[in-house]
Amino acid sequence: MFGEGILKGLAETARNFGGSFVSAERLTTVQYPEERLPQIEAARNFPFLVYDGADWEAGLRCVACQICEKECPPKCIYIEKSVDKKPDYTGKPQIYPTRFDIDISVCMSCQICVEVCPFEAIKMDTEFELSTTDRFGGLLYDRKELAKSNEHYHKIHPTEATEVDARLAEEKAKAEAKAKAAAETAAAKAAAAATATKTAGGELKA
């Protein structure tokens, strides 16, 4: 009321002013291009396509099911299906995208494509330094630019990537077990059939 609050405030700002020169921990600013904070794990920006192995084209997990294209709210994904098929991680032949474009100037980073993808093929990247001088071509990413290895995925989202890997391994194991079981049943059936024929033959003999 008598202006003592003003004096108190002035003292506080003066302390800040002097203190910022003396103690570096007061300054919370990170001088960005030279130094940068580590990305937090939950950070996300634009989607990328995951591939396994060394060859991005062969290892692409995407099977061009077009669910993400249909679900994308701003419609920034464009997919063209292939006519031929290539084996996926379980060895099953699948079609693959001959074209997979994302317009990142349209993308709103909602992560819906990631949520709907049944094949763990599309994930969110943390890359944010995407500015370009070409605002049409430079912001339209094709599948080569979008393809990033599973190692990269592990690097940016380690927990999530480990979970995904476990799930995929489980599915693969299940598929293999199923294939094995199928093969066994087939073999058993064949054997049974053979025995049956034999038995029939025996009966006939008898």
Added chain:
Amino acid sequence: MIENADQIFVLLQHWVMSFFPPALQHVVGVLISVVAIICVFPALFAISVLLERKGLGRMQNRYGPNRVGPLGILQPVADGLKSLTKEDIVPTSADGVVHFLAPVFLVVVVFMGYAVLPMGRNMTLVNLDAGLLFFFAMGASTELSVFMAGWSSRNKYSLLGAMRAVAQMISYEVPLLLASLVVVMMTGSMNLGRIVDVQNQYTWGLPHWYIFTPWGFAAFLLYATATTAESNRSPFDLPEGESELVAGYFTEYSGFKFALFFLGEYVGMLSVSGLGATLFLGGWSAPFSFLTWVPSWIWFFGKVMLSICVFIWLRGTLPRLRQDQLMNFAWKFVLPLSLLNLFVAGLWRFLGEGFARWGVCSAILLVAYFAMAKVGMRKESFGPRSYRYAE
């Protein structure tokens, strides 16, 4: 040598003048002074903007601009180039002529104030007898430019900002004049050169500055408050209030016209600082008698920059006032105190020499200060808001 350093600018002016025929010498001399003022104060403007940005940054534990040039000292150059190269947009429905004239008028008027400021020994452009009056006449004209800008933009934010600015400036013009009036009462002159001469005396090595008297100290504080409001500085920056009025009266300005408003604000701030230094801080006189050998203009500009630093410090500290608080403060606190201060100054004059007048004048002012703060600035409570609806 020291004499020469003190008078270096005057000697320089006379040297340039000597190249011209006698008939032209006076005109050339004035032109040189004008050009010097027009160059020096925008340069100070650049320095104070940088100081402000870096100082505010430090007060908020940030670095402030530090990219352009070493330690960011070229930031004002970058800002200037940016505003020069920006597109100048005039709204279609704006009054084009007035819209154009407002910033020009502001800058012209603000620079006119410098004509009477004594910036050093023998360094006054025009030694007017009514210098103080001229200064305030020019200072008050900035309100016209503010309203021109707000009205011609045909934008609600501009108009609201201009209304606020005019209301605020007129309210604070009164205490500003009354606070300065005590100096005129004591000096018996409105000539700023004479006001400095009276203060440029020393007793026991200390100067006769008016700030070292009870009424002078009170008047200085009132003057500082009123000029802060006059120059639309925080905490009285309602006319520009970024959070509520975009940019206030210059919302519709862009490019260099915007920069001119910015320039006008800072140059106006420098000029009121200069006047405050002249009236209360002894103008270009040294703070101790053993420092009188330092060139007088160094003291003047030192005092001006010191006031700028205080302005920046206040801006970094105080939150913006509400409109009713602003008006209450002007009319219920600053104005009565400055009126009382006139009385106290008269008392000081007629109590004669001696320590009695120190005690009496200080006591009156202190009691008045606390009483006014208690009564005039008490928190009014209106109770919970109630609504009555039509049946």
